């Protein structure tokens with residue numbers, strides 16, 4: 001049992017490796033900014049709406065979009081009338097593009113593991129098409145959990161499905177991790193105080209909704 005747990009626990013890479021991966025991503029995504037501009041591939045806008053709906057945002061909520069990129073989710077989140085949307089990314093170029101389009105979002109250039117928002121202030125967290133990219137998942141999920149209100153929802157998602165990552169791996173200059181299956185997700189996220197609430201794993205849609213526990 002312990003062995004099983006250790007096999008599925010996140011490992012923390014060395015500081016230099018995290019910096020190397022993050023710099024490769026900044027360079028890579030700064031050249032790709034317009035790839036994320038509409039029109040998006042067929043079916044993606046509808047699946048993004050499903051992803052945002054799965055968070056069950058209430059009017060007045062505080063929302064954080066991690067690895068927000070050019071802010072593909074921002075107008076969909078705004079439709080639920082949250083109090084504030086924080087948009088976090090390690091790529092400043094992506095955030096400049098986002099701010100021009102959605103001036104109401106509060107952009108923060110940071111690795112989510114170092115994001116310095118207050119304890120228990122956030123209701124909803126999105127990680128859309130971003131989970132595979134996060135170099136230090138251990139510190140990142142610990143920090144996300146710290147910032148979230150108990151009962152809040154975290155949505156890990158991809159609008160092209162889990163297997164899409166395989167097609168990206170071939171040409172990616174930095175490592176990309178697979179999205180977890182449901183049983184793996186439970187083992188990986190429970191240590192950070194999350195319970196899996198909803199899980200969808202279709203050929204072109206991946207959604208894992210985790211709830212921040214009230215205890216711990």
Ligand SMILES: C[S@@+](CC[C@H](N)C(=O)[O-])C[C@H]1O[C@@H](n2cnc3c(N)ncnc32)[C@H](O)[C@@H]1O
Nearest residue numbers: 067068069072089090091111112128129130133
């Ligand atoms: C594939 S893009 C997805 C962008 C956006 N969420 C979307 O759905 O279009 C992944 C983004 O995650 C960002 N990213 C990667 N690691 C990150 C980290 N540790 N903290 C914050 N952002 C990160 C990258 O810079 C990139 O903009």
